[in-house]
Amino acid sequence: MSLAEDLDYSLFNDYINGFMVSKVMFTACELGVFDLLESEEFLTFDVIAERLGTSFRGMEQLLDVCVTLKLLKVEMKGGKALYQNAELATLYLTKSGTKSQYNMLLYMSKTTYSCWNHLTEAIREGKNQYMRTFGIPSDDLFEAIYRSEEELVKFMRGLHEIWSINGRDVITAFDLSPFTLIYDLGGDFFRDPIPEADLYILARILHDWEDNKCVQLLRNIYQACKPGCGVLVVETLLAEDKRGPLTSQLYSMNMLVQTEGKERTPTEYHKLFTQAGFQDFQFKKTGKIYDAILARK
Numbered sequence: 001m002s003l004a005e006d007l008d009y010s011l012f013n014d015y016i017n018g019f020m021v022s023k024v025m026f027t028a029c030e031l032g033v034f035d036l037l038e039s040e041e042f043l044t045f046d047v048i049a050e051r052l053g054t055s056f057r058g059m060e061q062l063l064d065v066c067v068t069l070k071l072l073k074v075e076m077k078g079g080k081a082l083y084q085n086a087e088l089a090t091l092y093l094t095k096s097g098t099k100s101q102y103n104m105l106l107y108m109s110k111t112t113y114s115c116w117n118h119l120t121e122a123i124r125e126g127k128n129q130y131m132r133t134f135g136i137p138s139d140d141l142f143e144a145i146y147r148s149e150e151e152l153v154k155f156m157r158g159l160h161e162i163w164s165i166n167g168r169d170v171i172t173a174f175d176l177s178p179f180t181l182i183y184d185l186g187g188d189f190f191r192d193p194i195p196e197a198d199l200y201i202l203a204r205i206l207h208d209w210e211d212n213k214c215v216q217l218l219r220n221i222y223q224a225c226k227p228g229c230g231v232l233v234v235e236t237l238l239a240e241d242k243r244g245p246l247t248s249q250l251y252s253m254n255m256l257v258q259t260e261g262k263e264r265t266p267t268e269y270h271k272l273f274t275q276a277g278f279q280d281f282q283f284k285k286t287g288k289i290y291d292a293i294l295a296r297k
């Protein structure tokens, strides 16, 4: 093989195996590997397996893959491998980590991963896969997403964990000091009246819905507030040609699999706001996952 072919083949294999990498991380989290190693450093694989009630064979493999992925570190002592958390695991993968993403990982593993198992059908049908995945009708998205107390808590905790990392960048993207009464829109905003405020935050709301429903919601906000009021949208923005960034494209596909919406370009958002009556429209890319849009009446 030529060097170019070698590189192509290596990339091809990385893509093929991508899901295995995610699943290894999810599984180590679910089994409590990182939490155990946070409370007791330097354990051998057999002790870890015993404490977590798993097979020796499976645990040894899991731990060694985690070492290669740089989630764990290993030290050899007296011919035995002693495992401990790497910094990444301590920060993001333990329940107590200062930047813990533990609940989001559980949600990704149990809900998102399961829905993505039906990506082919989602692409074919152009709709979410709650029915096929969980046997839940998806005509009421609220019922599907928040189908149990456990699911609701996991999802909400996961969303909160993401904000603990990304919140600052989006909330400082614009000068929000002119706005005194700020309303973070949640709950059932299609049915309940929208209260009057100076600024409405719509974080990861519009991407759940098709265009008409977005315009309907934005119109309701427009009618509820005084001239000068603002709407701060927090979403991941697609490039205008929709060919990147990859994370935004994948999130958009996730919206297909799990919601009625999609991720959008700045121009697409501008159109929705114009249709709802808003005139002033600015957006800022943060360079991180989530970007910000500020529109004013």
Ligand SMILES: C[S@@+](CC[C@H](N)C(=O)[O-])C[C@H]1O[C@@H](n2cnc3c(N)ncnc32)[C@H](O)[C@@H]1O
Binding pocket: 140, 141, 142, 143, 145, 159, 160, 185, 186, 187, 188, 189, 190, 202, 203, 204, 205, 208
């Ligand atoms: C993805 S969450 C975003 C929550 C929060 N803004 C954040 O960024 O973490 C979607 C929000 O839409 C609200 N919502 C309102 N009507 C809904 C519906 N019919 N289906 C799903 N979510 C709905 C939910 O209550 C929830 O607060």
